[in-house]
Amino acid sequence: MDQCARRLMFLEELEAAWAIAKKDIKIYYLKAPTLMFAILFPFAMFFAFAVGREVPLNTLIPGLVSITVFFSASSIGPSALPLERRIKAYDRLVSAPISPYTVIIGKVLSGAIFGLIIGSLILAASLPIFGMQLSNLLGLLLGLVLASLCFSMLGIMLAMLPRENPGDVMLLLNFIRLPLIFISGIFIKVDALPYWGQAVSAFSPLTYANDLMRLAFEGTSAFSPLLSTAVLVGFSAAFLYVGRRIDMRTRG
Amino acid sequence: MPNAVELSGLTKAYGALLAVDHISFRVPEGEIFGFLGPNGAGKTTTIRMLTGLVTPTEGTAKIFGLDIQNEAKEAKRCMGIVWEESNVYPELSAWENLAFAGEIYHVAKKRRETRAHELLEMFGLLARKEDKVGGFSKGMKRRVAISMALINSPRLLFLDEPTSGLDVQSNMMIRDVIRNENRKGTTVFLTTHNIEEANQMCDRVAIINRGKIVAIDSPENLRKTIKSAQSIEVSFYGTGEPSEGELRMIQSVSRVISSGGKFRLFTDDPPVALEGLWDYARKRGLRIMGVNTLGPTLEEVYVSLTSSAEVGRRS
Incomplete structure (x- = not known):
């Protein structure tokens, strides 16, 4: 295959991934499970644990942005895929002349864009209301984009399990998401956690996403931005790989 | 000219169960081919293997000479698929459903708009093109699903129970469209429980029972066998x-x-x-x-072949 044909094929795959993302945006952004698990749930969690405590704003706001991006980006896949499996629309995607990875990337994009929109709205509201200043724009952009992609991929990976009820996948997802928010420096800084907590937090992608957010707001971070970037990219690739393996195994 | 469909020793095992057991047959280009069998006979598994949804345990399936496993994308480009359930997106309009199908089948924008217009008109849905499909009747949803399968003007159309549970008008319209597409050169691979439908529409039929092909011939020749x-x-x-x-x-x-x-x-x-x-x-x-x-009617042939295979298996 010559370079021109390869390029054309790559563009076709990109167009198909974008078509899947657009379709998901139209259908799933305003669905009740999405709104509940992606927006109401993180807000409720955040206010339940943050209000009334002596936590400085520059710790609270990065945490709020991280947690909403975490919940919103990871909720689209588990809302969409089981429903599509139930009405056999997922078969349509898999039998189309596109790579299985294109289907996954399309789904990831819709979740990531949702996470970006919700995260940006929280930011846009927080900056003037609390009079916050941004210290590192690059940290903010990296944090928002990489966290959205990584958490969306986490949701898609679990949504690859052969379930036809979004609640089943959400349950499993929350089983993972809820412990992560307590060990990833959202409410308690990682360096204030006990030793075992710090060790566990190293395995949470939310730790690195939140660290980039802290860099954006406070100008300081526990890890180097390069390390956080690499870890988030690594987690995304691992989720993509595992998701594809689950899909291959369960479809037969 | 390559066959539209060519199966060779195609097998699918789920543990100890052989859902499809070393089946081989060919469907020449331009034919309307019926694939009949009782529930659980292996029809859907066969279609899922032919369309690349399921990986065969053994054997090969080729679509216009392209191996569905090794040349999946090229093979899938030649196909349109209508599943038993109308897997349309109820939240999208008829037009949006067709546009989406065109996009994932790499149909250029101008071509897909012309084709979508043509298909919606052919199926009597043009006036409702902006309406959400969720509000459509079962027959209308099925017409949208078939339109989506035809958006890329496929050379091979898979239809899994296309008229099951539909009203008479929708049935007639769908059968007319299938015949018209076939006249234009599209090969049709039709799975149906409706033996009369297979009798009227198909050039040849294959009967599958318990994962094995028990007969394959024209409806006329099959009738003569009993x-x-x-x-x-x-x-x-x-x-x-x-x-x-x-x-x-x-x-x-x-x-x-x-x-x-x-x-x-x-x-x-x-x-x-x-x-x-x-x-x-x-x-x-x-x-x-x-x-x-x-x-004998084709139905009698079908009953005779599927029940004798059952008896043969038990004895």
Whole structure:
């Protein structure tokens, strides 16, 4: 295959991934499970644990942005895929002349864009209301984009399990998401956690996403931005790989 | 010219269960091919392997000479698929559903808009193109699903129970469109429970039972294979009253069914049974008002083949 044909094929795959993302945006952004698990749930969690405590704003706001991006980006896949499996629309995607990875990337994009929109709205509201200043724009952009992609991929990976009820996948997802928010420096800084907590937090992608957010707001971070970037990219690739393996195994 | 579909030793095992057991057949380009079988016979698994949804345990499946496993994308480009359930997106309009199908099948924007317009018009849905499909009837949803499968003008159209549970008008419209597409050169691979539909539409049919192909031929030739299902339909008038028991005694008659004043005599030798029938009528002072010799229906062939395979398996 010559370079021109390869390029054309790559563009076709990109167009198909974008078509899947657009379709998901139209259908799933305003669905009740999405709104509940992606927006109401993180807000409720955040206010339940943050209000009334002596936590400085520059710790609270990065945490709020991280947690909403975490919940919103990871909720689209588990809302969409089981429903599509139930009405056999997922078969349509898999039998189309596109790579299985294109289907996954399309789904990831819709979740990531949702996470970006919700995260940006929280930011846009927080900056003037609390009079916050941004210290590192690059940290903010990296944090928002990489966290959205990584958490969306986490949701898609679990949504690859052969379930036809979004609640089943959400349950499993929350089983993972809820412990992560307590060990990833959202409410308690990682360096204030006990030793075992710090060790566990190293395995949470939310730790690195939140660290980039802290860099954006406070100008300081526990890890180097390069390390956080690499870890988030690594987690995304691992989720993509595992998701594809689950899909291959369960479809037969 | 390569065959539209070519299966060779295609097998799918789920643990110890052989859902599809080393099946091989070819479907030439331009044919309407029926794929029949009882529930759980392996029809859907076969289609899922042919369309790349499921990986075969053994054997190969080729679409226009392209291996569905190794050249999946190229093979899938040639296909359109209509699944048993109308897997349309209820939250999108008919137009958006077709546009989406066109996008994932790499149909250029201008072409997909022209084709979507053409298909919606053909299926009588143009006036409702901006309406959400969720509000459509079952027949309308099925027409949208078929339009989505035709958006890329496929060379091969897979239809899994396309008219199941639909109203008469939708059925007729869908069958007309399938015939028209076939006349334009599209090969059709049709799975159906409706034997009459297969009889009317298909050039050839394959019957699958318990994962194995038990027959494959034209409906006409398949009917000829079952001699015992040939019959004579007769009605009498006169003073005497014919009885099923007496008619059963006529030479070569194996079974008699009466309904609506007519008798149906099953025989494997219609000329001998007819001679016996004339003799019987003369002796009983009956006059024959009408007589028809009937071949077995495809349904009878289907029942005979699937039940004998069952008996063979049990014995």
